[in-house]
Amino acid sequence: MKSKTLKKDKVNIITLGCSKNLVDSEVLSGQLNANGIKVVHENEKLNHNIVVVNTCGFIDKAKEESINTILEQVELKREGRLDKVYVTGCLSERYRHDLLNEIPEVDAWFGTMELPLILKQFNADYKQELIGERLLATPKHYAYLKISEGCNRTCSFCAIPLMRGNHVSKTIEEVVSEAKKLVSMGVKEIMLIAQELTYYGLDIYKKRALSELLKHLSDVPGLTWIRLHYAYPSKFPLDILDVMRERDNICNYLDMPLQHISNNMLKAMKRQMDKQEIYDLIGAIRETVPGICLRTTLITGFPGETRDDVEELKSFLEDVRLDRVGIFTYSHEENTSAYELEDLIPAEEKEARAQEIMEVQQEISYEKNQEKIGQTYKVLIDKKEAGRYLGRTEFDSVEVDNEVVINGTDELPIGDFVNVKITKAYDYDLEGEVVA
Structure with missing residues (x-):
């Protein structure tokens, strides 16, 4: 049974590092949600009272970003704006024993494969049957x-x-x-x-x-x-x-x-x-x-x-x-x-x-x-930004590759596929117009 105080908890998950970490955060979100616990991802409103920082420990820059993020959340806790700060992920797996002493304000540290232990902090059950039950942090498409x-x-x-x-x-x-x-x-x-x-x-x-x-x-x-x-x-x-x-x-x-x-x-x-x-x-x-x-x-x-x-x-x-x-x-x-x-x-x-x-x-x-100018490609519409739609061809993955900037004012549903004729090309991006 969850206590009455637990019901008002709202958990914010901050994800650092690679897409594999993002999936781990989505799975954690799904498990918390299935246990009746409110959960958000990268929440900027500060209307949550618990934070889980999912860290990266791959290279020096990533480790530095993870440490700085933990310290920022610990400072919010000191100011009384957070009740709990938990840390999980690769940095925690690799350096947990050192970090326990260096940042004692963190309420608990977890490794990369300790999802059930994180859930225990919330008196939540690990639901084995939730295959694919994730709260997506990406756009739904x-x-x-x-x-x-x-x-x-x-x-x-x-x-x-x-x-x-x-x-x-x-x-x-x-x-x-x-x-x-x-x-x-x-x-x-x-x-x-x-x-x-x-x-x-x-x-x-x-x-x-x-x-x-x-x-x-x-x-x-x-x-x-x-x-x-x-x-x-x-x-x-x-x-x-x-x-x-x-x-x-x-x-x-x-x-x-x-x-x-x-x-x-x-x-x-x-x-x-x-x-x-x-x-x-x-x-x-x-x-x-x-x-x-x-x-x-x-x-x-x-x-x-x-x-x-x-x-x-x-x-x-x-x-x-x-x-x-x-x-x-x-x-x-x-x-x-x-x-x-x-x-x-x-x-x-x-x-x-x-x-x-x-x-x-x-x-x-x-x-x-x-070489792509004048050619037509199937483009997946990812978002609308500054009045223009941005999408990708099959040759481009999210965030790391080219984007196709689509000119014109027609409404394009996010997540739809359209045919785009390329009219301009730059070092890393393309521009084009929707064609029938």
């Missing part, structure tokens, strides 16, 4: 769908296995059931996420089963777009490309973090493949799915990176002309194998290298966008 948790890879720079544990796949039935639930809520686009998509199924089916999962998901009525994020390139299961080519509702889009291209960097990063294998893989992907949009992330400033390595990376981008590129500067993370290496490259130099590489990609992006 798209959602992230986590197909697994954890990672078995041993990349030398990465602390994710320390925070998320080993790879654990959901069953195909669980994922499909959740997808159907999301579609019933109005979702038209699902972005598949995991620490590592291509490992999916190895633990429960003893084989890579992402292609099989995609077939089942693409059969879900009402699911218009399925998008793939975070596919590891080593031992890439090429059979997923056949499914992508055959199924119209699987976007011709692949987010595949490469991290680097020079062999000495790939070896030091423990990426389990070499430069030629990466070139060959990109060629095979493009041959199987002509016109596919390839997105990657890269790291600059890894210990031992030379000017030659940077030039090699720039030449690689000019050679393969990837569609989308994001860059992180190396963060020296304790308890990773790279932590044993000397982090001698100054932060300013890391940033300068990142900027140098992005300037190469910016020109490529501009040229690729110019």
